[in-house]
Amino acid sequence: MEDLILLETIEKYLGNQMDAQEKTAFELVRKNTPEIDQMVVEHAMFLQQMDQYSAVKSIKQTLTQTHQNLLERGEISNSQNISSAAQVVQLFHKYKRVAAIAASVGGVIALFISGLALFISPVSHSNQIQQLSNDIAAIKKSQQYQGKLINEVKSKLPAGVKFISGGSGFLIDGKGFIVTNAHVIKGTGAIVVDNNGNEYVAQIALIDQEKDLAILKIDDADFTSKKSLPYSIRKSTTDLGEEIFTLGYPRNEIVYGTGYLSARSGYEGDSLSYQLQMSANPGNSGAPVFDNAGEVIGVLSTREAQLEGVVFALKSNNIYKVVSDYNASNEGSKDIKISTRSNISRMSRKKQIATLESCVYYVKSFDK
Amino acid sequence: MKATSNEQALLRGLASNDSAVIEQLYKENFSTIQAFILANNGSYDDARDVFQEAMIALYEKAQSGSFVLTCQIKTYVYSVCRRLWLKKLQQQGRFSHPVDNLEETISVEEDLEQHAKHDAAYDIMDRALKSLGEPCKSLLEGYYLQKMDMQALASEFGYTNADNAKNQKYKCLMRLKKLFFAQYNIGE
Structure with a gap:
């Protein structure tokens, strides 16, 4: 029973639910009793793990729920096929600017190279040496x-x-x-x-x-x-x-x-x-x-x-x-x-x- | 590329588990990851699992106050997914040279190490809670996860008074802590 009260006190302390007087008194006990100090540290850590667990668990739930919602609304696809139309359209929107620039640069280079090729290419084989x-x-x-x-x-x-x-x-x-x-x-x-x-x-x-x-x-x-x-x-x-x-x-x-x-x-x-x-x-x-x-x-x-x-x-x-x-x-x-x-x-x-x-x-x- | 203020707002939304923000992130990123994984010997289910794991890794980072994203969210998510998936392929001995779209990637090695630790702790806690059995599991979840007070818990679980519930909760908690710390090594 004493342990229960002790743990309750620790939780109260860690949860910042003590008034100033209680807190000072408890900190003094903590300072003088290494066992209690150890318990406080351990429990703080445990509570932190519980909080983290709780947070990740709820994020996981949100993610699963979101996935389900989007799937039902058809905004994501469960297709195994890489080149679904949506994917292609999406990629097109994503890269259309890049593609346009690349295409025009490519065009200029193609013209330049064909010009260059025309300029340096041999008229006939016999001219090459x-x-x-x-x-x-x-x-x-x-x-x-x-x-x-x-x-x-x-x-x-x-x-x-x-x-x-x-x-x-x-x-x-x-x-x-x-x-x-x-x-x-x-x-x-x-x-x-x-x-x-x-x-x-x-x-x-x-x-x-x-x-x-x-x-x-x-x-x-x-x-x-x-x-x-x-x-x-x-x-x-x-x-x-x-x-x-x-x-x-x-x-x-x-x-x-x-x-x-x-x-x-x-x-x-x-x-x-x-x-x-x-x-x-x-x-x-x-x-x-x-x-x-x-x-x-x-x-x-x-x-x-x-x-x-x-x-x-x-x-x-x-x-x-x-x-x-x-x-x-x-x-x-x-x-x-x-x-x-x-x-x-x-x-x-x-x-x-x-x-x-x-x-x-x-x-x-x-x-x- | 620095994350824009809009992206920082998205990260804050993610950190506070805002479902609208999570939906937006999901819509903007999932199909890219899906395409990557399908192109690299994966299935739709793999894509979902890897993407959600990456979102959790991002969530963990967003939660820590000191976190500053040095690239766009989509780059980060893509990099994490890519790393996670290639690692998985390697473990299964199915590794092949990755096929990439034109996405840029950043190094996420350290973040993933951190995430792996968190993930391990999560699994230990999950297993520990499950092996407690009922009503301990629900009682502790009600108190520590849903933050219900003792009076409400007592009536929900049918204890005659809050003190009995408190007593039961204490016993359950001691068992859980024992199970958890048996596997969770502080040093690691």
Whole structure:
């Protein structure tokens, strides 16, 4: 019975139903009797749980009731079907502004992209890659210079010949063997010009249209053969990311360019070539591609016409193949010997270029 | 997005168990949740249960005075439902990658932990009350939940006087407390 009274008192205390005097008296009891204090704390907690329970219980009832009401009025559906009409209409209302904005933005983008596609899309497949040889038509722009050039050349050439195409080439053997692209040699003969403007008559020793490589042999009394070349030609393939540089004749003067190896295959997966990232222009065809050590890793040949900086180079191992073809067919004593040692690998780039310059030629092909 | 004053008013309505407000919240949010759950291997019943649980979680938050909603109610409800449902799917081993509408979600992990504790306490109390049996259960509910006074309870339950009712209530309460605290661990 005492416990009952005690609990009643505690509830009265917790419910704030005591007057000030009672409250002070009870708090004193609480302070002096730990058991009672403990009971007060415990009961307070229990009552709080009861209140929480009571509140959640009534919310649950309200929710159940609301659900039932809405269901009866048809404002929510008990359908198992996701795409009920109401859902779609509701989503439409919810997102119509967003959809309108998205649609108009989409429209503008579509127009822009189709315009862009029209602008950059190739007219035909054949235009997608471009050979980097120089057609004479392009050179005509500088008529004065061209005229002067032809006058100079006249001394070396039979009269009445016309230049058809041009590009770059480089020595693979000090005896005067030059490699260039087959598409650079469109005519029946060629002359080569070194970096000092000296011209030499060259014969076409071999043309391999499939590999797009040609070998020229300088056949000129003015040419002094070199004992050895400063660079070697790589037999194995090169890794992605290799930094590369090139020397060629997109103009009548030697031009230096740099880039990196960007793919192990060429245009549309052509396994004979690499893809390079660098800038190249007509006239660069046949130019050597060197790695940092000054080793030839390829022969610059084509570029993607519509993409700036996407250039393709024939892998250097193709040079070995055409050279062995040449050596096999040539029964004479003058086999081509490719140097496999580079002695410019530790030089600074400027010194490398100074050494290499004299081995890179401007190739011009003529026809009668 | 901050909750607008309108949304704060809705939260206050929810906290005071205002049935008009609850109906409004229900109408505005249920079908989104239903669509989400149906799209993720759930049924209509699952949608109802998950939605109501989320509303209770929101109610618990709204009740605490310090609560400030940092996003729209619909975002909060959607986030809670999404979390609850994905958890349920995971427990049932039916988890698949969630298919969402374009709803944004917020992190509700902490709130849900809090809610899980409350939910556990609720279940313990519910079980304890049910295992008391009658008339104890009704007597205690009448006194503590419906806040009836002893005189009214005595006449309702047919006790000859309020003191007898009080005596009975005391015995019932002692049993309930024993049952409740046997399972409810204060430390947790």
